[in-house]
Amino acid sequence: MAKVTVLNKNEVAALLDMPGVINAVEQAYAFKQSGLAELFPLVCHVFEECAGEMDIKSGSVDGAGIFGLKLVSAFARNAEKGLPKMMGTILVFDRETGVLKSIMDGSHITNMRTGAAGAVGCKTLARPDSQTLLMVGAGMQAYTLVAASLEVMQHIKRVLVYDPLSMETAKGFCRMFPDRLKNGFFSRYDAKYGDTLRSKAEVSIDPVEDIEQACQQADVILTATPSRQAIIMDGWVRPGTHLSCIGADMEGKQEIDEKLLARARVFADDRVQVIKVGECQKAVKQGILPPENIHEIGDVILGKIAGRQSDTQVTLLDSTGIGLQDLIVAALITDRAQKHGMGMVVEI
């Protein structure tokens, strides 16, 4: 029988640090591009009568010696029952033997790697001297997005926070976020990583009511809303701005004016996926963004193509999320858990 490490959400969080996750997400992009990782077909199912859905993302990461899967379920009516709406479970198997290595909660990993993906966009594509960051959407995902971006952007002095649904949510974010930085929330595995982010608690963080004005001040814009129509218009965005867009991950979702996509240098985590479910879908359908103008960020990381080509160019990363990110982070957690004897070991 195999000895399998089982890790719950708290244990997963204790084994993660944002720099490690950022590194894992970069690896995911690079492995995908160089053929050292592969995604298997996605399985999706909707349970109509109970407003639920589940999907199974699976794949193999030769570079990390593993294959595995993440099953995510979302059941809208769970709140009434005191249960989380979204849940995820990740299984990691040894690539050489097929032996199950670990089982872990996937929700914190998803949140951390999605934040890291936005930050990899900033690190790879934003002007290094960027000083003002605008966060659009102040929900749960905003916490890891802003933290990860502060980790990789050394010169950010000011964070503006806008929430299209509620000024109160934006205010709440600005109140709670510095505490999470101070408490090392995003880098619990290694205190020294925590220190970098802790020092960022001094950055000014303010809610804003006027998104047009905020866009005109921003060097970097991060978006993470469930919007289904453009909330950032083409004319508002200054030359040289970088945008990392996380929100659009389903058919019909949109955050950015499609005209901005037509004039920006556009990057994707996966070209096929962003055309189908990402920020690019409308611009491609309208014919104003030819698919060949969408580059894959992994190619920039591998040095195969240029990222930003000038200080005045607008760059945009359309990040829809790829299962390989979860699997590489889960492999990292498995190694750390085994090294430190963390989690429960069961025989299956």
Added chain:
Amino acid sequence: MAKVTVLNKNEVAALLDMPGVINAVEQAYAFKQSGLAELFPLVCHVFEECAGEMDIKSGSVDGAGIFGLKLVSAFARNAEKGLPKMMGTILVFDRETGVLKSIMDGSHITNMRTGAAGAVGCKTLARPDSQTLLMVGAGMQAYTLVAASLEVMQHIKRVLVYDPLSMETAKGFCRMFPDRLKNGFFSRYDAKYGDTLRSKAEVSIDPVEDIEQACQQADVILTATPSRQAIIMDGWVRPGTHLSCIGADMEGKQEIDEKLLARARVFADDRVQVIKVGECQKAVKQGILPPENIHEIGDVILGKIAGRQSDTQVTLLDSTGIGLQDLIVAALITDRAQKHGMGMVVEI
């Protein structure tokens, strides 16, 4: 965090009894036919350079209130490493909330439900007065196949065992099988079920060298070999015989002369699947078995169509295995484990 029951192979075996598994397999066939269960698309991947493969079978069983998946891996070189070649892991989720309920080893379940599937073929299609059973292929799968068939066929007096590769394997089966019956190996969950099978240890069980002669004596023939060409010829099989064929589950596999398929009344667990990977593939390709002549056994169980139509008809069940069988058995095990406080409970 969810409380998840984790069960290893020994615990799974302790929670199973053959009558319960036979009942679960009948349910799987019936639910599938009546739309109370659904299979999701199969995910397969071959790791060529290390002679490995994995597949993910997933589905939903409304009738049992669950959805879930089984991931099976087969790595040919594991024997050199002292590891099992095939491994399986099953995850069961609550159908109403998406909460993970249990994680268990899948190898014993696969073996039991495959044996039960052959027996459901006998129970549904064989002449009830059948007295002589021929088992073709004396490997691991033969143990549960014969045990399950003895459970459902009350008048079997004689079991003949033929192995196309090795007379020693057939002899070994005949030596070991009665002990397993006596020890209650196939019905550990409930001693009273074990008694039925224990009484069968008195049935005569003999290895045979001449398969043609054995076929001419048999009322029921079970096949479970990895053969890629017919090993049972049309002319050998008497009128009124029933065959449950388990071996063919991949392209190119065959155990039965295709001419026998053309004259028998043929049933499948899943019509599309048996044409693709089952015993029916060659006969359909040759045009001697029209697809519409392949009936689904679930329709017989539901009373929608007739099974056997006369005492002289040859009937045949082509069983390729469906993921719903695993899930329904896993749901049964989950309920029993929770009832008896068995397995390890972890929070994920």
